[in-house]
Amino acid sequence: MDFVYSLRARDCSLALSFVAMILSHLWRNNKKNKFIYIIFYFKCSVDKIRLLIYNGIMNYIKKKGVFMLKYCSIGSGSSGNCHYVGYKDTNILIDAGLSGKRISKGLEDIDVDISKLRGIFVTHEHSDHIKGLGVISRKYDLPIYLNYKTWLALESKIGKIKESNIMIFDNDKAYDLGDMCIKPFSINHDAADPVGFSLFNERDDKLSIATDTGHISDDIRENILGSKLVVLESNYDKEMLLMGSYTYALKKRVMSNTGHLSNEDAAKICS
Secondary structure, eight states: OOBOOOOEESSHHHHHHHHHHHHHHHHHHOOSSOOOOOOOEESSSOHHHHHHHHHHHHHHHHHHTOOOOEEEEEEOSTTOOEEEEEETTEEEEEOOOSOHHHHHHHHHHTTOOGGGOOEEEOSOOOHHHHTTHHHHHHHHTOOEEEOHHHHHHHGGGSOOOOGGGEEEOOTTOOEEETTEEEEEEEOOOSSSSOEEEEEEOTTOOEEEEEOSOSSOOHHHHHHHTTOSEEEEOOOBOHHHHHHSSSOHHHHHHHHSTTSOOBHHHHHHHHO
16 A cells, blocks of 8 residues: 655755655665655645656656556645545546635646536535635536535535535445546544545556544545555644643544544554
8 A cells, every 4th residue: 555645844944854764765665666655745835846746756657658546635734625636537626625716726737627627525514625615616617525414514604506516425335427436434523424535446546535534443444445545644743732832622622533643643554
């Protein structure tokens, strides 16, 4: 299983040092001919570096003449979450927690036309996952895919949506959409009915996204098993969180089984 290594750093040079360290480790220990994906999120302005890595992977794929699932993070963190996944002529978003303008620009940077998306899949109703959802759906006439409880929880937050663009799915069932198959599965977060997603193509390549979960249950493990790429959350260091300025109630929420995944827990999944 290949993993996305997610790094957050305030200092660009420090972040790039982390990238170099991970690349060195993978080079020494990875003897098989497989892809390793490194997606990193900085608080400094280095989106071009992230795009450089993405474009490098895509150019390699084109040269090899191989079709495979494509992934790019448009944004991640408390300021907003949005993921792009594509295969052949099918392109989707998972969450739209950024402004419509920022999402459109992020897709433009990787040569994806936002008007040609097949839809937006929603993990849960928190604002950092749905900020641009209503705007994008209305402007580009895009369907929104989500479960019923999540729809009830966010309906009043995103403005009027065309009835034909409200697509309700059931958790743990697989759905065909264009060239991809998409399966939502339950995760552990303090939302109405939060989900992660596994995505497949006809070659049985598999990509899984399981962010915003307080712990990795056996069910989540089973759903991400066999993925060639997994996007996980690495949210906090326990000691730093406990010594930080957050209120006790917020610290308790973050560390709960329906909060967020700690750095240590995320590392255990990757080991």
